[in-house]
Amino acid sequence: MKAFVFSEPYKTEWREVPEPVLAEPYGAILSPVAVCACTSDVHTVFGGGKPKQTNHVLGHECVAKVVKTGAQVKDFKAGDIVAVPAITPDWRAVASQEGCERHAGEHFSGHRLGRTIPGVFAERFAIPDADTTLAHIPQGVTLKQALMCVDVMTTGLTGAEYAEINTGDTVCVLGIGPIGLMAIAGAAHMGAARIIAVGSRPKCVEAAKLYGASDVISYRDGDVVERVLAMTSGNGPDCVVIAGGGDEVFTQAVDMVKYGRGVISNVNYYGGDGALAFPKFSGGRGMAGKTIHTELAKGGRARIERMLKMVEYGRIDPEPLVTHTFYGFENIEKAFLLTKEKPADLIKAAVIINEVDL
Numbered sequence: 612m613k614a615f616v617f618s619e620p621y622k623t624e625w626r627e628v629p630e631p632v633l634a635e636p637y638g639a640i641l642s643p644v645a646v647c648a649c650t651s652d653v654h655t656v657f658g659g660g661k662p663k664q665t666n667h668v669l670g671h672e673c674v675a676k677v678v679k680t681g682a683q684v685k686d687f688k689a690g691d692i693v694a695v696p697a698i699t700p701d702w703r704a705v706a707s708q709e710g711c712e713r714h715a716g717e718h719f720s721g722h723r724l725g726r727t728i729p730g731v732f733a734e735r736f737a738i739p740d741a742d743t744t745l746a747h748i749p750q751g752v753t754l755k756q757a758l759m760c761v762d763v764m765t766t767g768l769t770g771a772e773y774a775e776i777n778t779g780d781t782v783c784v785l786g787i788g789p790i791g792l793m794a795i796a797g798a799a800h801m802g803a804a805r806i807i808a809v810g811s812r813p814k815c816v817e818a819a820k821l822y823g824a825s826d827v828i829s830y831r832d833g834d835v836v837e838r839v840l841a842m843t844s845g846n847g848p849d850c851v852v853i854a855g856g857g858d859e860v861f862t863q864a865v866d867m868v869k870y871g872r873g874v875i876s877n878v879n880y881y882g883g884d885g886a887l888a889f890p891k892f893s894g895g896r897g898m899a900g901k902t903i904h905t906e907l908a909k910g911g912r913a914r915i916e917r918m919l920k921m922v923e924y925g926r927i928d929p930e931p932l933v934t935h936t937f938y939g940f941e942n943i944e945k946a947f948l949l950t951k952e953k954p955a956d957l958i959k960a961a962v963i964i965n966e967v968d969l
């Protein structure tokens with residue numbers, strides 16, 4: 612079967628790859644109905660740093676049709692259209708039972724699709740454990756909305772959740788691509804009073820306002836830290852969510868977040884090797900009372916069904932994030948390249964492989 616493969620650093624290609632094998636008794640084989648390209652796919656191919664597994668099928672954002680299930684799968688059957696979480700923890704691992712499901716056994720173990728098991732940019736793919744992974748899509752939720760739940764929405768909301776937002780807080784969201792935009796939506800839901808968004812492309816600025824940003828500033832127009840401090844009477848925001856930018860944004864977050872109770876929640880990816888800079892002065896020489904969380908998105912079935920429920924009941928509509936839609940399996944490469952190029956009007960590029968009624 613055909614698949615879009617990360618062949619070596621900085622290179623992708625279409626290849627014939629073996630059919631996936633059904634993992635008995637809990638697994639499933641699925642066929643993608645709609646997929647999205649992700650900044651993380653771009654980082655996998657072009658991110659540099661320590662060697663990654665090459666000759667690997669890319670892709671982890673998908674709504675799919677179940678083709679076949681293992682003998683012990685209870686809740687899904689062939690023909691079902693399901694949302695496939697980007698993060699697929701092994702819920703049978705003891706570490707998962709202790710709350711460490713995203714890093715059980717080894718770090719990032721929950722990020723399997725397109726990383727340690729073949730991804731969704733293929734005619735078919737396998738999931739090791741269907742009942743704990745796949746998510747039912749409620750009636751009324753559209754294909755594109757479901758597609759936005761599997762990674763973008765859960766990651767943005769993970770960012771907001773770890774920022775420990777309290778009612779009335781001032782929250783700064785650094786980066787307003789799809790992840791930052793969903794962090795804004797999450798912050799608004801969690802009771803943030805003021806949400807300062809930092810980004811530049813007009814389409815994202817417009818969406819930031821739609822999802823609840825009260826102020827939007829561009830990192831291209833001067834010192835972000837100085838401006839955010841000036842906007843907050845020198846105190847800084849209570850919470851900072853980092854959802855974009857290079858190594859410098861980590862330092863900026865520590866510089867700006869409030870002393871004593873400031874919380875930084877990072878869901879951003881830092882490419883290459885080396886270290887991020889923790890500023891000694893604004894970091895209180897190690898005693899500033901500033902908390903830093905660094906998190907992979909929450910995943911698995913229950914989490915994605917919660918995201919879908921937020922959509923079902925009209926709390927968040929992630930569909931406006933899909934600015935570009937391609938039709939046909941072969942256009943996965945176009946969506947991937949567009950995600951790398953980031954034209955001014957792009958938020959997310961989706962590929963509809965088969966139009967289906969949900």
Ligand code: NAP
Nearest residue numbers: 650786787788789790810811812830855856878880907908
């Ligand atoms: P994206 O589309 O590239 O968006 C990045 C945003 O950051 C854009 O708004 C960009 O502004 C902005 N930006 C760039 N430089 C900046 C700076 N110096 N200061 C502030 N903002 C800056 O990326 P995405 O798809 O939203 O993903 C965001 C990050 O989350 C990526 O690193 C991705 O790999 C990571 N991610 C993590 C997880 C996880 O599980 N933790 C899951 C998915 C993605 P412009 O408007 O100028 O483009």
Ligand code: ZN
Nearest residue numbers: 649651672762
């Ligand atoms: Zn993704």
